[in-house]
Amino acid sequence: DAGVIQSPRHEVTEMGQEVTLRCKPISGHNSLFWYRQTMMRGLELLIYFNNNVPIDDSGMPEDRFSAKMPNASFSTLKIQPSEPRDSAVYFCASSPRLEQRDGYTFGSGTRLTVV
Amino acid sequence: DQQVKQNSPSLSVQEGRISILNCDYTNSMFDYFLWYKKYPAEGPTFLISISSIKDKNEDGRFTVFLNKSAKHLSLHIVPSQPGDSAVYFCAAISLNTGTASKLTFGTGTRLQVTL
Numbered sequence: 001d002a003g004v005i006q007s008p009r010h011e012v013t014e015m016g017q018e019v020t021l022r023c024k025p026i027s028g029h030n031s032l033f034w035y036r037q038t039m040m041r042g043l044e045l046l047i048y049f050n051n052n053v054p055i056d057d058s059g060m061p062e063d064r065f066s067a068k069m070p071n072a073s074f075s076t077l078k079i080q081p082s083e084p085r086d087s088a089v090y091f092c093a094s095s096p097r098l099e100q101r102d103g104y105t106f107g108s109g110t111r112l113t114v115v
Numbered sequence: 116d117q118q119v120k121q122n123s124p125s126l127s128v129q130e131g132r133i134s135i136l137n138c139d140y141t142n143s144m145f146d147y148f149l150w151y152k153k154y155p156a157e158g159p160t161f162l163i164s165i166s167s168i169k170d171k172n173e174d175g176r177f178t179v180f181l182n183k184s185a186k187h188l189s190l191h192i193v194p195s196q197p198g199d200s201a202v203y204f205c206a207a208i209s210l211n212t213g214t215a216s217k218l219t220f221g222t223g224t225r226l227q228v229t230l
Contacts, residue, residue: 004158033217042121042222043159043204056217091158098217099210103149106158 004107006092012113018080021110024073025094033104034067034077035091043091049075050098082114118142119207121221128228134192136224138205141186145207149218150179150190153202162203163190195228202226 005024013019025032033048047057049069057067064083069075079086089111093104120139128134138148146167151159165172165179165188172179178191192199205221 035220040222041117043206043220045217045219048217093158099208101147101164101210103151103161103164103206104218106160108156108158 004092004094004105006090006107006110008110009108010111010113012115013082015083015114016081017114018078019082019086019112019114021077021090021092021112023075023077023092023107025075025092026105027073029094029096029105030072031095031098031100031104032069032075033093033095034075035093035106037089037091037109046077048098055098079112082112084114087112087114117222118145119205119219119221121203121205121224123224124222125225125227128195128226130197130228130230131194134190134195134199134226134228136190136192136203136205136226138188138190138221139186140188140207142207142209142219143186144209145219147208147210148179148181148188149206149208150177151204151206151220153204153223159204192226195226197228197230200226200228 007022034046036044046059047067052069067077089109091109093106095104149164150162152162153159163177181188202223202225204223206218209216
């Protein structure tokens with residue numbers, strides 16, 4: 001298995017533009033998570049899905065952020081409009097189940113820079 | 116509100132010596148704890164875990180200790196090797212709440228193992 005695949009690896013965009021981050025979880029994993037890493041807050045959970053259904057989006061910072069999981073093999077995180085303070089590394093992770101004792105498998109992340 | 120705290124942002128240890136990384140948590144519902152390791156430009160990878168019914172778990176050079184009364188856990192690496200240089204994240208989860216739960220991460224500690 002190729003693991004959790006995220007694209008793009010790097011994204012540089014101007015303030016006000018729409019940004020879409022993509023994630024392909026590991027086949028057979030029923031849970032998918034979007035995290036954001038910043039120096040101040042570490043790894044912050046934004047939203048997670050179980051069986052393609054959003055379970056908890058309380059970590060989504062603002063209405064400018066939205067996430068979808070149209071099927072078991074694809075998820076997107078969209079920021080519209082983007083702002084410089086959204087600059088961070090965004091990770092997607094997947095797991096066979098929510099309460100996974102071996103933890104989650106993370107993708108390599110998307111480094112977002114908003115100028 | 117940071118439920119999982121890693122108060123040392125960085126740590127430098129000489130090769131061959133012991134590295135001790137610390138983590139504190141505030142949520143008494145957490146009953147399972149994990150350590151992740153992260154190299155630059157990669158996603159975090161699962162390292163070792165411990166259930167709240169134990170106070171120690173060992174895997175090769177890595178040992179995690181849990182002090183429930185103090186709500187404190189630590190990761191010991193003995194002996195430390197240059198390849199251990201990475202950011203280490205502590206994470207916690209409630210497995211037995213009967214409701215959907217997810218990993219909560221700390222802010223990370225950057226370990227540098229020097230020659």
